[in-house]
Amino acid sequence: MFPDVERRKTALPAFFRAYVDLALERGRVWLLDDALAAAVTFPSDLGLSDGDQRELDQQVRAACGQDARTAMAVMDMLDEHHPHSEPHQYLLFITVRPEHQRRGYGGALLKQMTEHWDQINQPGYLEATCPSNRALYQRHGFSDVGAPLSASGSPELYPMWRAGR
Template identity: 30%
Template sequence: MGVAIRAADEGDRELVVRLLDEAFQGDPVSGWVFPGEEYRRATHHRLMAAFTGIVLDEGWIDVTEDGSACALWLSVPAAEHESEQDAADEGPAQLRAAVDPGNERVELIARLTAEIHPAGRAHEYLWMIGVAPERQGEGIGSALVQHVLDRCDREGLPAYLEASSARSRALYERLGFQLTGRPLDLPNGPQMWPMWREPRG
């Protein structure tokens, strides 16, 4: 499938936040972090805005030319310095304070996913991918991810993500990702699946 893709910039911030907010309203993990449809609709976008800001600053965001989908990526180095790890320890609490101070699950999800993130090897981390609800199932998400996986294959880089639904897990398996370790069982909530892909070729 031919999908025109470009790198997002600051001018795309609102588009990315809207895409992520709409795409994840029905996601099991988003439903756990923000239980109740009314609460989620009022608050969820703040977390997506925080994620967008972090990745615009520290990674990159691919968007389709037609504005129907986006993918947030971070390049993770082979090893972190201690000062970087200290900052990572503070990050979840800062995220909660900025997004929804009374919601401990905002901080907890950040801590739990950080704990299961593989260490040691440099890799590309697919933080999130959002496709407009009316465009889901057309192969746009696969094309967005494959765009980066092709480069990973050329450069010999693995890739990592956490799937937040059975549907997305199946998509990522088709793209060559495999479950690494055990699924993450969120307290009184759904599972997340840490997935790793070795470069091909």
Template identity: 30%
Template sequence: MIKAVKNDRQVVTEILAASFSNNRSVNYVIPQNEKKMERIRKLMAYSFDVCFAFGDVYLSDCRKACALVLYPDRKRVTWQSIWWDLKLAATVFGLSRTAKVLSREQLIKKHHPSDNMFYLWFIGVDTSHQRTGIGKQLLQELLQKSKGMQRPVYLETSTPENVPWYQRAGFEVYAEEELSYRLFFLRKLL
């Protein structure tokens, strides 16, 4: 696993956009129209920027998988972060959907601990390299990193088929919420 640099923004964005193009949670917040993929790319670029500033961005050694990790305790409101949020609302969700998105974010945050955590916001594998073990290897390396930092790992998934994959890595489902889809909250404690 390697730590991404700013020049990796495009490769990370492309891996995640393709990996999450049919994701229920992403599609819940993205308007479903001819600009869907463009909007998903912008969402992933935004997420890269936030994690690059307030967390970590990782690539697998082969650069075919990536993960965005956020440390919420390190996140700060800055002029840059305000600009990113405004741009996200205007160009990705649309102003009419912003209330829906904010409501969803509040729902998610109520299930997060108040202590420091290793928030695995996104993990994805290049679609032509899925089911080859790259994602599993990256997840194992992320778990080692979180253990070294003494931070439990938290994440959500809207893909029921992914729950057993996470459970095999030692995660437990600790909550579920119903939106227009089921959202599973998982954690791996220290």
């Protein structure tokens, strides 16, 4: 969504803040080990009012600046392809502090989330952002559901589903 590295550094904190704020109100923010890893999830029946959706879109546009059109195209594409056939948990994003990546923190947080989803008998859905993330999700029971997605020159995203257990 943000092809320029400097613009990405500026835009991403505000972009993520909009969704973290929404998750604190209507979803869940997951933290691991003093916030070495974090994730944001939402129930599939989030049910934003038109006004709430307009406010979120406005926050995303403001955060993304000159990349707003691309960001909104990507978010619209994700919404268009999001499954609506059964209730589930949606993992919007998971992140690990750069200096702690590739040490198992993302997998540990993912394990906590999927164990909780199993306890509440909910499947999970996400879009993997790269092949290595896709492999991580596959190790935690997610499977591909459909062809990779791409909009406005964004990298391919891999829609994935994990059945409830």
